[in-house]
Amino acid sequence: MLRNDTLTPRNLTLTPELHGYLLDQGRMTPDPLLAEVIERTGAAIPDQAHMVVAPEEGALLTFLVRLLGARRIVEVGTFTGYSSLCLARGLPADGSLITCDVSAEWTALAQDFWARDGVGDRIELRLGPALDTLRALPAEPHLDLAFIDADKPGYIGYWEELVPRLRPGALLLVDNTLFSGEVIAEQPGEKAAAIREFNAHARRDPRVELVMLPIADGLTLARRLPSGESPVR
Numbered sequence: 001m002l003r004n005d006t007l008t009p010r011n012l013t014l015t016p017e018l019h020g021y022l023l024d025q026g027r028m029t030p031d032p033l034l035a036e037v038i039e040r041t042g043a044a045i046p047d048q049a050h051m052v053v054a055p056e057e058g059a060l061l062t063f064l065v066r067l068l069g070a071r072r073i074v075e076v077g078t079f080t081g082y083s084s085l086c087l088a089r090g091l092p093a094d095g096s097l098i099t100c101d102v103s104a105e106w107t108a109l110a111q112d113f114w115a116r117d118g119v120g121d122r123i124e125l126r127l128g129p130a131l132d133t134l135r136a137l138p139a140e141p142h143l144d145l146a147f148i149d150a151d152k153p154g155y156i157g158y159w160e161e162l163v164p165r166l167r168p169g170a171l172l173l174v175d176n177t178l179f180s181g182e183v184i185a186e187q188p189g190e191k192a193a194a195i196r197e198f199n200a201h202a203r204r205d206p207r208v209e210l211v212m213l214p215i216a217d218g219l220t221l222a223r224r225l226p227s228g229e230s231p232v233r
C-alpha cells in the first residue's frame with residue numbers, strides 16, 4: 001500500500017497568466033456570447049457571479065457531450081445559463097437538455113442567451129425544486145449525461161434520482177466536489193460537510209466507476225457501469 005506522503009501532488013497553482021495561456025492554447029477562451037454571459041451575470045448578480053462554471057470546465061462539458069455522442073442530458077442548476085449553453089452546443093440538432101432551477105429571475109437571463117445562440121430549441125427549463133423535476137422523469141435508463149451543480153445538501157438526493165436513469169456507459173458529472181479544499185477541513189461549513197458526505201456516498205456506489213478531477217472547484221465524473229462490468233478500480 002502506497003503511503004500518502006509518497007504521492008506528490010502534480011497540480012499547479014494557476015496564476016492569471018498561466019490560466020490565460022491554458023485557455024488560449026486549449027482553445028477554451030470563452031467566445032463573445034459566453035464572455036457576455038460572464039459579464040452580464042457579474043453586472044446583474046455580483047454576489048453570486050462566482051457560481052458560473054469556469055471556462056475550462058464549460059469547454060470540457062461540450063467536449064464530453066460530443067465525445068459520448070450524448071442526445072439526452074439533464075442538468076441540475078441552470079443559473080444564468082453558461083453550463084447549459086456549453087452542454088447544448090455539444091448536442092446534435094435533435095438532442096435535448098432538461099435543465100432545472102428554482103429562480104425565474106436568474107434563468108430569464110439564461111433563456112435570452114440560449115435563444116441568441118440558436119440552441120434554445122434544444123433546452124427545456126423546468127422551474128421548481130430539482131428533486132421534484134427529477135422524480136417526474138421517466139424511471140428507466142434514458143440519459144446519456146447528467147450534470148449536478150446546485151444546492152450542495154441536495155447532491156445525494158439528485159445522485160439517487162439520476163443514477164438509475166443513466167444508460168449503461170452514461171456519465172454523471174458533479175461539480176464543486178473539492179469545495180475550495182474545505183472538504184478536508186477539521187470543521188467544514190455546512191456546504192463543505194454536505195459535499196464530503198456526498199463524496200463518500202458516491203465512492204461507495206457499486207453502480208458506477210469514478211474519477212475526480214482537480215479542475216476548477218473539483219469535478220467528479222461517474223460512469224454508469226453496464227451490467228456485468230466491474231469497475232477498473
Ligand SMILES: C[S@@+](CC[C@H](N)C(=O)[O-])C[C@H]1O[C@@H](n2cnc3c(N)ncnc32)[C@H](O)[C@@H]1O
Nearest residue numbers: 051052053077079083101102129130149150151
Ligand atoms: C452553482 S449555480 C449553477 C451554475 C450554472 N451551472 C452555471 O454554469 O452558471 C446553482 C443553481 O442552483 C439553483 N438551485 C438551488 N437550489 C435548487 C433546487 N432545490 N432545485 C433546483 N435548483 C436549485 C440556484 O438557483 C442556482 O441557480
